[in-house]
Amino acid sequence: MTEAAIELAGVNKWFGEFHVLKDINLTVAQGERVVICGPSGSGKSTVVRCINRLETHEQGLIRVDGIELRDDAASIRAIRAEVGMVFQQFNLFPHLTVLENVMLGPVKARGLKRAEAEARARKYLERVRIPEQADKRPAQLSGGQQQRVAIARSLAMEPRIMLFDEPTSALDPEMISEVLEVMVELAEEGMTMIVVTHEMGFARRVADKMVFMDAGEIVETGTPAEFFSAPKSERCRTFLDQILSH
Amino acid sequence: MRPWALLLVLPLLLGGCGSSSGWGWYVIDPTTEGGWTNVRFLIAGYPSTIYISLLAAAISIVLGLVVSLPGLSSRRWLRWINRIYIEFIRSIPLLPMIFWVYFGLPLLLKGSWVEFPLDPFWAGVIALALSDSAFTSEIFRAGIQSIGRGQTEAAQTIGLTYFQTMRYVILPQAIRRILPPLANQFIYIVKMSALVSVIGLQELTRRANDLNTTEYRALEIYTFLIVEYLVLVLIISQAVRWLERRMGSDERR
Ligand SMILES: Nc1ncnc2c1ncn2[C@@H]1O[C@H](COP(=O)(O)OP(=O)(O)OP(=O)(O)O)[C@@H](O)[C@H]1O
Ligand SMILES: [Mg+2]
Secondary structure: OOOOOEEEEEEEEEEOOEEEEEEEEEEEOOOOEEEEEOOOOOOHHHHHHHHOOOOOOOEEEEEEOOEEOOOOHHHHHHHHHHEEEEOOOOOOOOOOOHHHHHHHHHHHHOOOOHHHHHHHHHHHHHHOOOHHHOOOOHHHOOHHHHHHHHHHHHHOOOOOEEEEEOOOOOOOHHHHHHHHHHHHHHHHOOOEEEEEOOOHHHHHHHOOEEEEEEOOEEEEEEOHHHHHHOOOOHHHHHHHHHHHHO | OHHHHHHHHHHHHHHHOOOOOOOOHHHHOOOOHHHHHHHHHHHOOHHHHHHHHHHHHHHHHHHHHHHHHHHOOOOHHHHHHHHHHHHHHHOOOHHHHHHHHHHHHHHHHOOOOOOOOOOHHHHHHHHHHHHHHHHHHHHHHHHHHOOOHHHHHHHHHOOOOHHHHHHHHHHHHHHHHHHHHHHHHHHHHHHHHHHHHHHOOOOHHHHHHHHHHHHOOHHHHHHHHHHHHHHHHHHHHHHHHHHHHHHHHOOOO
């Protein structure tokens, strides 16, 4: 059996007194696409951010590609090298051009030569279909374009796993599909993905596994077919009714 | 260009009340030989004042940046180091600091491997830089904190180290907010460098004092001294404004 891409076992986390993650168990196989949904404040972002150590977990085990995530800088560095992340707010570097945004990681973190890094950056800008914007600043692009640059910036590090935290929530409706299309392509190429999103059309299309969270717990997991047609828990049913009704 | 108008008005103002209150401008009248010699003597303080200020500012900036970083840490004990340094340095008046560095530090270091002779110039540089670093570090901290957390997080996820994140992501953005208050600090250093005259550095103020002890024309000499600082500070302000404009125009956001 091949090793799981991501493994969370008994993960607990507190923000001060507040128990934000309660005994989280989740396994993501290589190439698997997992969609996490749930009401606001349920801890979706926190789970995802724990996986690449933007947040620390207090209890439990997190393992990425067989590497256990611990306090030491070496394991954190090793895991971040495997994991790319896309944020709701894009978080592009506003003082750099699009091309420089995508090149920065390969040059500084991977030590690539500038020419190599530029070729790689252009390749991924091509993938997200904005090669012609390479010399602009992020602020000159639309939200959808910015988010695609952010995806290219992550892909340029050639990660084996991609984390998406509500990548389309900050976008105007007409730009959502251009970002989702890029993500669907990525899924079809076999990328291991965890996606926090309320785009249920996207979830139906690409998810291998649905995860529903509420109040810091994983309440329900299942295939999209089970999940959408026959949610087991009352909380999940209520949630789905709410987001699917509008 | 308005600040320069001040310079034009000042001599008129002072000259106007000249005769009645006993002005004796001859002492620095460049058209007479004695006056010209005195003017040259006073102006010759500029290099010392400028060099000591530039060096102190450069060291203070580096020191301030280094001290600001633990202040931004999530670890409490690191933030403590930052707080203690700032509170401590900030509470020492500059004059005692100069005395301590000039007279005290060499004794402290005597016999150790860093033993070195401290002339008034370097003592002044060290005292000014130390004293100022508490303020520059707060300027850096505020500037760095003004850049959202998302920038650091994005840099971390593409594998940049802490120092790479600072160097390539945070500081280039923060610098535009840091520069104006840093320029203010520089003007402050220029003015405070006058205190180094007490340990004998031949900068602007010391020279004015020395000339006054032979000429007894306090009013004219110290007026001239004030104008010397005014000119210097105005030049710095103009330079900073030019720099800000340049940085503003090549960065569209
Ligand atoms: N740094 C923090 N300090 C204290 N509490 C926090 C912090 N970050 C998040 N929280 C709290 O933890 C809870 C879970 O936050 P999280 O961002 O993971 O929720 P989420 O499911 O992603 O919600 P949303 O859909 O609004 O993004 C929330 O109640 C939030 O207020
Ligand atoms: Mg969230």
